Amino acid sequence: MPSPLQLFEGMDQQRFLAVLSEVAAVDQGGLQINEPGTSRSLKTLPGDWSDLAQACLIHVGMVPQAREAVAADAR
Numbered sequence: 001m002p003s004p005l006q007l008f009e010g011m012d013q014q015r016f017l018a019v020l021s022e023v024a025a026v027d028q029g030g031l032q033i034n035e036p037g038t039s040r041s042l043k044t045l046p047g048d049w050s051d052l053a054q055a056c057l058i059h060v061g062m063v064p065q066a067r068e069a070v071a072a073d074a075r
Helices: 004-008 013-029 051-074
Strands: 039-041 048-050
Touching: 004 051, 013 051, 039 051, 048 051
Parallel strands: none
Antiparallel strands: 039 048
């Protein structure tokens, strides 16, 4: 399984937002990051993803978005 950084690198903006939106929607029920056997399949990504891996996807995907929003507000 690629790391979230590798996964998002080179991904077009539309697919990137689709992945983040799906993971955020799936994760609204809460994540069991300390349960290694917990995994889910996603429509936007192949394979099964553990809850911890999904948390990493959200973190890696949202940090640049947050930085851009703060920079835009500062202008």
